[in-house]
Each structure stands twice: as C-alpha cells, then as structure tokens.
Amino acid sequence: xxxxxxxTKDERGVGxxxxxxxxxxxxxxxxLLQALRDQVALCSEDAALRVLxxxxxxxxxxxxxxxxxxxKTYSEExxxxxxxxxxxxxxxxxxxxxxxxxxLNGHAFGGGCELALACDxxxxxxxxxxxxxxxxxxxIPGAGGTQRLPRLVxxxxxxxxxxxxxxxxxxxxxxxxxxxxxxxxxxLETERLIASILRCGPLALRSAKTAIEAGFDAGLEExxxxxxxxxQVIIPxxxxxxxxxxxxxxxxxxxxxx
Numbered sequence: 013x014x015x016x017x018x019x020t021k022d023e024r025g026v027g028x029x030x031x032x033x034x035x036x037x038x039x040x041x042x043x044l045l046q047a048l049r050d051q052v053a054l055c056s057e058d059a060a061l062r063v064l065x066x067x068x069x070x071x072x073x074x075x076x077x078x079x080x081x082x083x084k085t086y087s088e089e090x091x092x093x094x095x096x097x098x099x100x101x102x103x104x105x106x107x108x109x110x111x112x113x114x115x116l117n118g119h120a121f122g123g124g125c126e127l128a129l130a131c132d133x134x135x136x137x138x139x140x141x142x143x144x145x146x147x148x149x150x151x152i153p154g155a156g157g158t159q160r161l162p163r164l165v166x167x168x169x170x171x172x173x174x175x176x177x178x179x180x181x182x183x184x185x186x187x188x189x190x191x192x193x194x195x196x197x198x199x200l201e202t203e204r205l206i207a208s209i210l211r212c213g214p215l216a217l218r219s220a221k222t223a224i225e226a227g228f229d230a231g232l233e234e235x236x237x238x239x240x241x242x243x244q245v246i247i248p249x250x251x252x253x254x255x256x257x258x259x260x261x262x263x264x265x266x267x268x269x270x
Contacts, residue, residue, distance in 0.1 A: 015032065016031070016032055016033050016041075016043065016047060017029065017030060017031050017032050017044065017047060017048060017051065018030045018069075019051050021058075021061065024210060025060050025061055025062035025063070025214070025269075026062060026064075026065065026206055026210075027055060027058075027061050027063070027064045027065065028064075028065045028067065029048075029051060029052075029055070029064060029065070029066050030067050030068060030069055031044070031048075031066075031067070031068045031069065031074075032068075032069045033069070034068075034069045034070030034072065036076070036079060036081075037072055037073035037075070037076035037118075037119075038068040038069065038070070038073050038074060038075045038076060038118075038124070039073075039075065039077060039078065039079035039080070039081075040075065040077065040078055040079060040098065040123060041078075041079040041082045042082065042094065045094070045097055045098055045101060046097070048101055049097070049100065049101050049104060052101065052104045052105055052108065055108060055110075056104070056107070056109065059269065060269065061110050062110060062111075062210060062214045062217070062269070063110060063111050063112070063113065063206050063209055063210070064108060064110055064111075064112045064113070065112075065113050065114075065115050065202060065206070066105070066112065066113070066114045066115070066127065066128075066131055067114070067115035067116075067117055067198075067199075067202075068117050068118060070117070070118065071117060071118055072118050072119070073118040073119045073120070073121075073124065074114070074115075074116045074117050074118045074119065074120040074124055074127075074128070074140075075120055075123065075124030075127055076119070076121060076122070076123075076124055077121055077123030077124045077125075077126075078094065078098065078122065078123050080149075095154045095155070098123055098126075098154070098155045099154060099155045099156060101127075101130075101155070102126050102127060102129070102130040102155045102156045103130070103156065105127070105130040105131060106130045106160075109218045109221065109222070110214075110217065110218060110221075111132050111133070111209055111217055111221065112130075112131040112132045112133070113131060113132065113133045113134070113135060113202055113205060113206070114127065114128040114130075114131040114133070114134045114135070115135050115198050115199060115201075115202040116128060116134060116135065116136040116137060116140065116142065116182075116191070116198060117137055117198050118137065118140050119140050119141050119142070120136075120140070120141075120142045120143075121141070121142070121143055121144075121145045121179070122144065122145050122146050122149075122153070123155050125142050125143060125144050125145075125157065126144070126155040126156050126157045126160070127155075128142065129156060129157060129161060129164065130155075130156060130160065132221065133192045133205065134185075134190065134191040134192055135191065135192060135193045135194070135195070135198055135201045135202045135205060136182040136186070136191040136193070136194050136198065137182065137194075137195065137196065137197070137198035138182050138183070138194055138195065138196050139182070140181075140182055141179040141180060141181055142179070142182070142185050142190065142191070143173065143177065143178050143179040143180055144157045144161060144173060144177070145177040145178075145179065146174075146177070147174060147175065147177045148177035152174075153174065158170075158174065161173065161190075163228070164189055164190055165189055165190055169188060182194045192205070193205060212267075213246075213249075213251040213252070213255060213265075213267050213269075214251070214267060214269040215245075215246060215249050215251055215270070216246055216251070216252075219242040219243070219245050219246050220242070222238075222242050223235075223238055223241075223242040223243075226238045226242075227239060249270065250268060250270050251265075251267045251268060251269065254266060254267060255267075
C-alpha cells in the first residue's frame with residue numbers, strides 16, 4: 013500500500029480512505045493518483061463495504077488538488093494524461109455502488125473540491141473553505157467540476173462560483189447545498205451520518221443509489237422504470253424479510269447484506 017494514503021475498514025463495514033500527504037496539503041501527484049485509483053477499484057468489488065469515507069490527514073487541507081509543484085515538471089503531453097486520469101478517478105468514485113461520504117477536514121480547492129463533489133455526501137469542518145478555483149490559474153475544472161457542481165447548486169450559481177474562482181466558507185457551502193453538514197469535529201459529524209446510514213439495509217442502499225444516479229438525467233417515465241427495476245432486485249433478499257420480521261417483533265433488524 014502506498015504510504016501516501018491509508019485505507020482501513022472496521023467491523024461494521026465502514027471504510028476510510030485517507031490521503032496522507034499533510035506536508036503537501038494532501039495534494040495529488042502522479043504516483044498517488046494511480047494508487048488511489050487502484051484502491052477505489054478494490055473498494056468497488058467489496059460487497060461487504062457498506063459506507064466509504066474519503067478524507068485527509070492533518071488539519072490544513074482535505075486536498076489541495078493536483079500537486080502543482082510536481083506538475084511544473086510535466087511535459088504538455090504528461091499534463092494532458094494527468095488531467096484525464098484524475099477525471100477518471102472522480103468518475104470511478106462516483107460509480108462506487110455503496111454510499112460515499114467526503115469528510116472535509118480542511119480546505120478543498122480545485123481538484124480537492126472535485127474529489128468531494130464525486131462523493132454522495134459531504135461533511136465539512138468549520139473554519140475552512142471550499143471552491144473550484146481553477147480559473148484563477150488560467151485553467152478550468154477538469155475532473156468533473158463543471159458538470160457536478162451545477163447539478164448540486166444550480167446552473168447560474170455554479171457559473172458564478174467557477175467564473176469568480178470563489179472560496180466559500182463551510183457555512184456558505186452548507187447554505188447552497190454544496191455540503192450536507194458542518195461541524196467543529198468533522199469526523200464526529202461524519203460518524204453521526206454513518207450511524208444513520210448503517211440502520212438501513214445495505215442492499216437497499218446500493219439499489220437506491222443505482223436508481224437515483226441512473227434516473228437523475230432521465231425523463232420521469234424512464235426514471236420510474238429504473239426505480240422499479242432497482243426495487244425488483246430487493247424483493248427476494250433476506251434483509252427485506254428480516255426487516256418485516258423485526259417490525260412485527262418490535263425489534264431492531266439485523267441486516268446481513270443478502
């Protein structure tokens with residue numbers, strides 16, 4: 013495993029993928045990028061992974077985006093390849109079948125913000141800022157930011173934020189729906205969210221995510237068809253029967269993910 017990131021999974025099935033370059037504000041270089049893609053691929057295949065948390069080490073930055081000091085040494089061709097690969101990383105995070113949470117333990121600018129946008133939910137620590145700041149560097153968001161931000165905050169607001177390279181406080185980001193929760197202790201807030209998610213059936217969560225993602229850009233009729241297909245997957249599961257039995261017995265269900 014690369015020392016530039018850490019991955020752990022606890023007995024509940026909660027995985028934590030932590031970028032571990034605090035001296036570089038957890039910026040992503042060439043080698044770390046590939047290591048993260050490899051780990052995300054492993055997570056994608058882990059049927060026992062119920063929730064994945066993406067966070068960083070330290071208290072300065074969740075992720076400063078691309079390592080610009082390293083990228084200064086890249087040729088134009090290598091820069092194009094890097095931008096393509098970081099875009100693929102955010103797409104791969106977005107396609108993960110389980111719920112994903114970005115725990116923003118520090119500032120998140122540029123590619124760091126785009127990593128957060130690729131997750132299903134975002135929790136941010138107070139006292140920090142977030143934003144797609146690429147236009148101030150004479151480039152544009154290249155890892156999904158121009159597409160994901162409008163879907164979260166609306167077209168006009170996203171244009172404003174990108175055109176001005178705005179840096180939003182945690183509270184400002186919460187007010188426009190960019191983050192789901194804000195708190196002084198980001199991992200405590202994240203754990204509260206995890207606890208609520210873990211009360212739900214793991215297969216149902218995956219099917220619900222599939223229905224939401226697949227139906228979001230579809231028309232209503234197509235979206236309803238996608239929803240019904242996702243529902244059919246859940247009907248024969250043991251977890252569904254366990255939920256009914258637990259409801260009848262007035263007890264907490266014990267889901268097995270099958």
